[in-house]
Each structure stands twice: as C-alpha cells, then as structure tokens.
Amino acid sequence: MTTATAVQTPLAVKDLKVYYHTRRGPVKAVDGVSFELARGERLGLVGESGSGKSTIALALMMAHKEPARIEAGSILLNGSNLLDDNDEQVRLRRLSEIAMVPQGALNSLNPVMRIRDQVIDGLKDHNVRMSDGEFSQRVAELLDSVGLDRDVASRFPHELSGGMKQRVAIAIAISMNPSVIIADEPTSALDVVVQKQVVQTLREVQERIGAAAIMIGHDMGLMAQFASRIGIMYGGKIAEIGPVSDIFNNPKHPYTRLLISSLPDTRSKRRLEGIPGLPPSLLRPPPGCIFHTRCPEAMEICSQEIPPTRELDANRYAACHLYGDDDGKVVEL
Amino acid sequence: MTTAQAEQPVIQNNSEPLLRAEAVSKTFVSGTFRKHYTHALDTVTFSVPESPPTITAIAGESGSGKTTLARTVLGLVEPTSGEVIYRGTNVTEMTRAQHADFRREVQVIFQDPFESYNPFYKVDHVLRTPIHRYKMASSKSEANDIVVEALRTVGLRPEETLGRHPHQLSGGQRQRVMVARAVMLKPKIIVADEPVSMVDASLRATILETLRAMNRDLGISILYITHDLTTAYQIAENIIVLYKGRVAEAGSVDSVINDPKHPYTELLVSSIPQPDPETQWGREQEAREDEEVELTGCNFYDRCAYRMDECTSADPPVYRTGENRITRCYRYADSPVHLAPDLRSVFDSASGNLTD
Numbered sequence: 001m002t003t004a005t006a007v008q009t010p011l012a013v014k015d016l017k018v019y020y021h022t023r024r025g026p027v028k029a030v031d032g033v034s035f036e037l038a039r040g041e042r043l044g045l046v047g048e049s050g051s052g053k054s055t056i057a058l059a060l061m062m063a064h065k066e067p068a069r070i071e072a073g074s075i076l077l078n079g080s081n082l083l084d085d086n087d088e089q090v091r092l093r094r095l096s097e098i099a100m101v102p103q104g105a106l107n108s109l110n111p112v113m114r115i116r117d118q119v120i121d122g123l124k125d126h127n128v129r130m131s132d133g134e135f136s137q138r139v140a141e142l143l144d145s146v147g148l149d150r151d152v153a154s155r156f157p158h159e160l161s162g163g164m165k166q167r168v169a170i171a172i173a174i175s176m177n178p179s180v181i182i183a184d185e186p187t188s189a190l191d192v193v194v195q196k197q198v199v200q201t202l203r204e205v206q207e208r209i210g211a212a213a214i215m216i217g218h219d220m221g222l223m224a225q226f227a228s229r230i231g232i233m234y235g236g237k238i239a240e241i242g243p244v245s246d247i248f249n250n251p252k253h254p255y256t257r258l259l260i261s262s263l264p265d266t267r268s269k270r271r272l273e274g275i276p277g278l279p280p281s282l283l284r285p286p287p288g289c290i291f292h293t294r295c296p297e298a299m300e301i302c303s304q305e306i307p308p309t310r311e312l313d314a315n316r317y318a319a320c321h322l323y324g325d326d327d328g329k330v331v332e333l
Numbered sequence: 334m335t336t337a338q339a340e341q342p343v344i345q346n347n348s349e350p351l352l353r354a355e356a357v358s359k360t361f362v363s364g365t366f367r368k369h370y371t372h373a374l375d376t377v378t379f380s381v382p383e384s385p386p387t388i389t390a391i392a393g394e395s396g397s398g399k400t401t402l403a404r405t406v407l408g409l410v411e412p413t414s415g416e417v418i419y420r421g422t423n424v425t426e427m428t429r430a431q432h433a434d435f436r437r438e439v440q441v442i443f444q445d446p447f448e449s450y451n452p453f454y455k456v457d458h459v460l461r462t463p464i465h466r467y468k469m470a471s472s473k474s475e476a477n478d479i480v481v482e483a484l485r486t487v488g489l490r491p492e493e494t495l496g497r498h499p500h501q502l503s504g505g506q507r508q509r510v511m512v513a514r515a516v517m518l519k520p521k522i523i524v525a526d527e528p529v530s531m532v533d534a535s536l537r538a539t540i541l542e543t544l545r546a547m548n549r550d551l552g553i554s555i556l557y558i559t560h561d562l563t564t565a566y567q568i569a570e571n572i573i574v575l576y577k578g579r580v581a582e583a584g585s586v587d588s589v590i591n592d593p594k595h596p597y598t599e600l601l602v603s604s605i606p607q608p609d610p611e612t613q614w615g616r617e618q619e620a621r622e623d624e625e626v627e628l629t630g631c632n633f634y635d636r637c638a639y640r641m642d643e644c645t646s647a648d649p650p651v652y653r654t655g656e657n658r659i660t661r662c663y664r665y666a667d668s669p670v671h672l673a674p675d676l677r678s679v680f681d682s683a684s685g686n687l688t689d
Contacts, residue, residue: 048533049504191394191560196604196614218534221563221606225614244610262538263608264567266590272567274539278503 009076010179010212011037011060011098016073018052018059021066027282029055029068031236037180037212042203044227044244045216046259050279052236053216057184060214061100062090078179095122099173101166101183101202109157109165115139116153119172126176142171145208146201163194167201174205181206181213187222199226220263224248229315232256235280235290238309242316252318254297289321297322349421350677351521351554352406352439353380357415359401359578373401375578376415379676381522381554387680388548388555390565390586392601393575402575403526403558407441408432437467440515442508444527449511450499456510457495460484463518483517484510486551487543505536512543516551523547526558541568563605566590571680574598577632580651583676584658594660596637631663639664653679 018030030052037043047053058064060075062082075082077097082090094100102108110118119139123130130138140150146167157165166186173181183202187195203226206213215226223230224244231241232255240253251257258275277294280286286293292302301321309319310328317331359374377398381387393399404410406417408424417424419435427435443449450459460480463469470476481491487509499507508528515523525544529537545568547553559565565572566586573583574595582595593599603615630645631637637644643663652668654660659671659679671679 048535192562192604192606193394193600196606199606200614219606220534221608224608224610224612225606248608248610259535260608262535264538264541264563265608266563266566266602266605269567272538272542274505274537274542275535278506 008039009036010039010078011214012074012076013056013060014074014076016056016059016075017071018055018064018068019071020068022283025283026071028236028285029282030059031282032073033233033236033238034073035231035238035241037214039179039212040207040210042206042213042215042226042228044223044230045214045233046218046220046223046230047233048218048279050235050282051233052282053233054184056233057100057182057214057216060180060182061094061098063100092126095173095178096126096176097178098180098182099176099178101169101173101181101186103185104189108169111157113156114153115143115155115157115160115168118168119153119175122172122175128176138175142175143168145174145205146171147197161194162190163198166190166194166198170198170202170205174209174211177209177211179211181211182216183213184216185218186215188217195222196225202226220259232259235285236282237290237319238317239291239320240318242313242318246313246316252312252316252323253291253320254295254322255291258296289319349383350380351383351420353418354378354402354406355416355418357402357405357412357417359398359405359410360413372578373398374405374412377402377573377575377578377580378415379573379580379583381556382677383521384552386548386552386554387571388545388557388569389680390557390559390569390572391575392559392562392565392572394560394601396577397575398578399558399560399575400526401578403441403524403556406556407439407524408435433467437463437518438521440518440520440523442511442515442523442525442528445531447499447504447507450507452499455496455498456502456507459510460514460517463514467518469517479517483513486516486547487513488539489513503536504532505539508532508536508540509543512540512547516547516553519551520553522554522556524556524558527560528557529564530559530561537564544568562590562601571676573676574601579632580659580661580676581633582658582660582662584655584679588655588658594654594658594665595633595662596639596664597633600636600638631661 014034016030016033019026019028033056045053045056055068059070070083077093116139119142120135139153143150143152148164148167186202187198190198199222227244229242230244230247232239232253234255240256247256248260251260261273262275264272275294280290280293288303288305289307292298295302299321307319307321308330309317310323311317311331312323312328354377356376356378357374358376361371361373363369381389391399391402401410405412411425422431424435461476464476464479470479484491484494489506489509494506494510529540532540541564544555548555557565557569569586572586572589574581576597582589582598589598590602593602630647631649634640634644641663649661649663651659651661651671652665653671654665654668657679
C-alpha cells in the first residue's frame with residue numbers, strides 16, 4: 001500500500017500507548033505519543049532514563065516483549081499500519097522497511113559467525129536470492145559505505161574494535177535500504193573520537209539512501225550534531241518537539257529549558273544547574289501535568305489538568321499550561 | 334616561556350606535596366606462550382599539592398591508562414617501576430597505621446554507583462560502615478548526626494534517603510550517597526573515576542557541582558578521571574591528557590582545551606559533540622589506524638594527521654609550549670624542552686579561576 005503521501009511520510013506514529021503490565025498495575029511507559037517523519041529527516045528523541053524513549057524504539061520495531069503491550073494507537077510504516085500485520089509480515093518488514101542500529105553492537109553480533117555471513121543472513125532471511133559472488137559483492141559495497149575495509153567481511157566480531165562493530169551494525173541495518181532507521185543510543189559505549197565517526201557514518205548512509213532516522217538518547221550534544229528535529233520526552237509523553245535550532249535557541253517547555261541549561265560546554269565555565277527532583281512514577285503518575293512536581297513554573301492548574309499539545313509555531317509543538325489560545329491552537333497530533 | 338623556566342629545579346615548593354607520582358610505569362603481561370606486554374602507564378609524573386586544594390582532570394580514551402593511574406594512586410595496583418608517595422611515604426610500603434590513615438584520607442568514587450552497593454542492605458549501611466571502622470562516633474546518635482550532615486552536604490534530604498534500598502534511589506542519588514560517604518571521612522583527596530558517565534545528563538550537573546563544592550568549601554583536592562573533556566573543562570583547573578599510558582599534553586584546562594597543541598588533544602576536542610546545532614563537527618583529518626604496528630618513536634604516529642619522518646626516529650621529548658602547558662610532540666621542537674619531570678611548575682602558574 002504505497003500512496004503518494006506514504007512515500008513522503010515513511011513513518012507516522014499516532015497516539016501510541018505502550019504499557020508494562022505489572023502486578024501493581026500498568027506502567028505507562030509510552031502514553032499517547034504522536035509524530036511523523038518525513039523522508040530524509042533525522043529526529044532525535046531525548047529523555048532521561050524512564051522517559052519511555054527506548055520503549056518507543058522497541059515498539060516501532062515490534063520487538064517489545066511481555067509484560068509490555070501496545071495498548072492503543074497506530075504505527076503507519078510507509079502508509080500501512082504495523083499493528084495490523086501478523087508476525088510473519090512484521091518479520092519481513094523489519095530490515096527491509098524499518099531497521100535498527102542497536103545500543104551495543106558488541107552484544108548484537110553473533111560471536112561465532114564471520115561478518116560476511118551475518119550480513120548475508122539478514123538478506124537471505126528476507127528471501128533475497130543472489131549468487132555467492134553477488135552476495136560477496138553486496139557485502140563489500142556495504143562495508144565500503146560505512147568506511148570499513150572489505151577484508152572485515154572474513155573476520156569474527158571479537159577481531160573488531162567497538163567502533164568497527166558498530167559500523168558493521170549500521171551496514172546490516174542499511175543492507176535492504178530501509179525507509180526508516182532507528183538508532184538507540186548507538187554510541188553509548190564508545191570513546192568520543194569513535195563516537196563522532198560512527199554518528200557521522202550513520203548520517204552519511206542515512207542521507208545516501210534517503211531514509212528517515214530516529215536517534216534515541218540523552219546526550220543533547222550528540223542530538224545537536226545529528227538531528228534535524230528534536231522531540232523531548234518526559235514521563236512517557238512528548239513534552240516538546242520542533243526543529244533542532246528552535247529547541248536549543250528558544251526552548252518552550254520548562255523541562256527543555258532546564259535540560260539545556262544543565263548542559264556543560266567548553267565555552268564558558270559556569271555554575272552547573274541540575275534538574276531538581278526525581279523522575280515521576282509511571283505506575284502512579286501525578287495528576288495533571290506529569291512534570292508539575294519538578295517544574296519551577298508550576299501553577300495551580302498544572303496539578304489538575306493535563307496540558308494539551310499546542311502548535312506554537314510552524315512545526316513547533318509543546319504541551320504546557322504556560323501557553324494559551326493566544327500562543328497557539330490545540331492540536332490533535 | 335623562557336629557557337630559564339624550563340630549567341627550573343625539580344622541586345620548586347619547599348613543602349612536600351600531599352601526593353606525588355614519580356615516573357610511574359605499569360606493564361601488564363598477558364599470554365602463556367607468547368608474552369604480550371601492555372604498557373598501561375609509561376613514566377607518568379605529577380603531584381597534588383597540600384594547598385591550595387585543586388581539581389586535576391586526567392583525561393583520555395579507553396586504553397589511555399587513566400584508570401590504571403587512578404588505581405595506582407590508590408595503592409590498588411603496584412607500579413612496575415616508579416613510586417606513588419603520600420605524605421612522604423611510598424603507598425606500597427606503608428605501615429598498618431599509615432595505611433589506615435591513607436585509606437581514610439584518600440577516598441574514591443567509582444563509575445557505577447550501583448556496583449558499590451550491596452543490594453540487600455539499606456543505603457544506611459554503606460554510610461555507617463566507615464563510622465564503625467574508623468571509630469568516628471561514640472554513640473548511635475552521634476553516628477546518626479554524622480550521616481545526616483554528610484547527606485545534607487551533598488544536597489540529599491536524609492529523610493528521603495535513609496532507610497531505603499539502593500534500587501529505590503535514582504542513579505544520581507546513589508552517586509551522591511557515595512560522595513557523601515567519601516566526604517564523611519574528611520579526606521584530603523577524592524579520586525573520582527568517571528563519576529558521571531553512567532548518570533543521566535540532567536543529573537550530571539548536580540553531581541559535578543557537588544564535587545566542586547567539596548573542593549571549594551571543604552578544601553578537598555580532586556583527581557577527576559574522565560573521557561569527557563567538557564565536564565573536565567567545567568570543574569578542573571588543570572588537565573593531564575594521557576595517550577597509551579604517556580602524558581601527551583598537560584596544563585591549565587583553559588589553555589589545553591581552548592587551544593589544543595598535541596594532535597591527539599586536537600582530535601579529542603574536535604570530537605566533542607557541542608550542544609549547539611550551529612557548531613557542527615568539522616571534518617578533521619585522522620590518519621587511518623594501521624594495524625598492530627610496532628611503533629618506534631611517538632606512540633600517536635599511526636593516528637596522527639601531522640606525522641613527519643622524525644616522529645618515528647625517537648620518542649618526542651616534552652616541550653614547554655606555554656606558560657601553563659607542556660606538549661609531547663615534535664611540532665613544537667622550537668619550544669624549550671621541559672626538563673623538570675614533575676608538572677608542578679606547569680600547574681603552579683595556572684590560576685584556578687572558576688566563576689560561580
């Protein structure tokens with residue numbers, strides 16, 4: 001099902017809810033998240049631990065496991081809802097339409113398989129039929145595209161450095177030219193120099209194949225370097241979303257402001273301000289705005305009503321009671 | 334930066350520094366049949382003065398030797414050659430009484446706060462154990478006062494912290510409890526080994542600010558071991574950049590990070606993801622890493638974008654590349670050679686001008 005809009009919008013997530021069912025009740029890890037991705041766009045999803053960002057990644061890959069369940073919403077991948085597909089259909093759409101660069105490629109590669117065979121494995125699994133020579137040629141091209149020597153194909157994972165393994169993971173993720181790439185903290189275990197190389201490689205291949213990308217993490221520095229748009233997650237919801245420069249230069253949500261002012265840089269030394277308080281319990285979230293218990297600008301209404309999402313500017317949305325009808329209209333994302 | 338400065342005598346201050354590492358080397362040997370030698374530390378010399386209390390960053394990638402240096406300073410690793418001297422005594426040759434004092438006065442905070450806890454005990458346990466061990470209190474209520482005060486010092490509310498199990502606290506709270514534990518013992522030095530790398534960005538600021546306050550208000554010197562130059566810049570006065578166990582560059586953080594001279598420091602600084610979309614990463618040159626070459630001469634040769642023929646001839650000497658700066662690189666061969674092995678003369682002139 002490929003329509004003209006579907007091509008322009010490879011991914012549209014609408015009102016997604018993912019709950020972890022525990023004995024004490026449902027933990028609302030993702031609680032009504034909506035966003036769309038345009039072709040070639042790079043979205044950064046930022047949040048602290050427990051904000052639901054990694055759960056979104058798993059749900060988009062349909063790789064969430066019990067006790068997590070998708071309660072509501074839709075995930076339109078190239079125009080067709082992943083939630084309507086059966087397991088086999090989902091399996092075939094992974095890698096070919098949506099692919100993931102995992103957090104630690106160190107653990108996601110098979111230790112007893114040569115790199116060549118691991119790349120080909122995914123292709124064969126998706127019924128790609130080629131001669132051995134063609135497969136080898138394809139592996140060589142993929143390794144080239146992520147800046148690895150072709151002879152890496154014949155090596156085992158333990159013979160590679162962390163950065164090389166992460167590049168292999170990128171090569172596998174793009175092996176079928178997916179329209180969406182998801183990278184969940186792809187460089188969390190890497191040194192700063194290698195981190196830069198891996199993120200730049202990811203960006204290059206994403207641009208080359210014209211895929212949309214989502215990078216998940218808590219490092220605002222990496223997001224500033226990678227993303228074209230940033231979504232700030234808090235307590236299972238998107239607090240604010242907008243173009244990367246707007247988020248940094250003119251943050252609207254108090255949480256975003258605190259997050260940005262807590263970032264150290266190498267320009268000026270200053271008193272570092274953390275964000276007071278603790279992340280909310282998602283089992284028993286506070287009433288009203290889920291951030292109000294930590295918010296320096298909280299008002300009476302914040303503990304009573306959940307703030308609606310407003311369109312404050314072009315392509316700019318925030319859910320906060322500081323803004324009213326004069327600032328932007330309420331939208332159903 | 335004159336030649337006279339470079340030829341200053343080794344010991345400049347009359348007072349013995351609190352802690353000094355003298356040409357410390359550590360070689361790890363692995364392999365049964367074919368011995369493989371890893372030079373984790375190679376003749377590293379530096380010192381921490383008694384006063385003023387300083388924050389010194391030791392920075393480098395994995396494999397730079399920074400953690401080995403921390404463990405050597407703590408007396409957990411015995412150097413292959415060279416020595417670590419605390420208050421005039423070699424840390425590996427201390428008497429029982431001296432060692433007890435050393436263990437109390439030099440505290441450590443590790444990377445992963447969770448691993449420092451026994452999950453079955455409440456966090457109170459980790460705070461009360463040192464009080465018993467060092468007989469710091471004569472009564473239960475006195476012990477309690479010490480714990481409460483230490484928690485307040487690091488910005489934790491005792492009523493929200495005590496009586497809880499480690500998993501009931503956030504990562505930032507757990508790490509601050511470890512800082513509280515270290516502070517309680519009124520140490521002279523805290524060795525903080527990547528204290529914020531496992532902590533969410535929003536909580537990093539709080540912990541770093543706590544460390545800075547410990548230094549400023551309680552006069553504790555801090556060795557801040559990190560791979561993150563941004564946080565090093567924010568809290569430290571001086572920095573030592575290690576590469577494969579050797580000091581590549583050292584000096585005041587302002588000079589080293591704002592104007593890196595060693596190609597390795599330059600590479601590290603240019604790789605920092607600045608939290609500013611208008612400051613995008615550049616395309617810095619890095620030579621492709623050659624595989625497993627036995628390097629003679631400069632140990633950064635295989636990755637260096639500026640490599641020259643002479644770099645392979647012999648290990649470059651340390652040049653005094655600025656008032657507050659030394660750099661181990663032939664590109665600065667016009668600068669005087671820094672003869673004093675210690676970095677004290679370099680750090681002494683650096684002013685720790687932190688703004689609040």
